[in-house]
Amino acid sequence: MTETILQIDDLKTQFFTEEGVVRAVDGISFDVNEGEIVGLVGESGAGKSVAAQSILRLIDHPGEIVGGEVRFRDDVLFGLEEGPDGDLQPRDEMLSNEDMRRRIRGTEIAIIFQDPMESLNPVFTVGNQLREFIEINRNLSKEEAKEEAIHMLREVGIPEPEARYENYPHQFSGGMRQRVLIAMALACEPSLIIADEPTTALDVTVEGQILSLVDELQDKYDTSFVWVTHDMGVVAELCDRVNVMYLGEIVEQATVDDLFYDTKHPYTEALLNSMPRPDQTVHELEPVKGVMPEAIDPPRGCRFHTRCPDAREACVETHPTCREVSDRDDPETQSHRSACIKHDEFDAGYWFSEPIEVQAKTGISGDLVSDTSKGGD
């Protein structure tokens, strides 16, 4: 049995804004096994970044993690319990901020963000930053750390690493800077790396290079990843398992093969149809129709019903959360979960109810959706 190293259970993160409560992450559950790359995919605003940050408790005011549990191996990264006054309070075993920082600083969990310039200090050379990071986290001497830094720069495919060691961040291209961040993330051989769209800003060729690099290094170091992306192409190339997010929820959860070849949720279907394929011209691409509603006032029932080509009246009434939809009597079958009531497992009267008119069917970006999109659930 492979070990589960990250376990997320019913995690909820909200932002308390003047306009109202933004339910950015609204009860997501998934886990990550040792040596596995797990994707979080969805359109802009789905809650992917907030989910990634919540795992590491990196949520600032006016945001707050309001429920759920996050476990990393035997540590409780986040967990609440009812206090003596009936209010929820952090559980005793929850790691202190100091312990949390120590775990995240690179030795156990590392993070890679989209913009390397935010993570690199412009006034120090790349080599010095990498060396110092290694020196602190791995208790090496300055010389040893420098050697290791150069070794890591070479590992991530930076040409002439000895010379590049002396350069400042601005002397690197975007792709090269991203490689530096990957080197930094891997330098302390963490068991888990959380990557939030680290290749999104790069051109396709460079992105491809970086993805294959990650694949290669992942094999070598057996690192687990949570990989945030809005790009199904990246998912196909990199991930073992995927969570599809829509408006703060996970609507489908499967292995990459099952997700692509046995798609169970209309939103996933729509994302896949919007993805460029070699057998299609750009004109044949179908972007997901309509826009994602605000997380402040999500549609009642299924949150995707306002854009779903399969939506029926029952979808407006029932708010489905992910259920197992695969045939799990067969022990070989991997879990495949979907939050769509058209699957028999839900028994929510889908097939007896009338189809509803939505934007996605008519292709009109009209007001058809406004009636049903009011009032949360």
Ligand SMILES: Nc1ncnc2c1ncn2[C@@H]1O[C@H](COP(=O)(O)OP(=O)(O)OP(=O)(O)O)[C@@H](O)[C@H]1O
């Ligand atoms: N500081 C904040 N204050 C208020 N709302 C926020 C804040 N940060 C995020 N949100 C809201 O939380 C929701 C989820 O945002 P998030 O950044 O996680 O989306 P995402 O899936 O990462 O999108 P993208 O692909 O654009 O990065 C959005 O509705 C966003 O507006």
Ligand code: NI
């Ligand atoms: Ni994001």
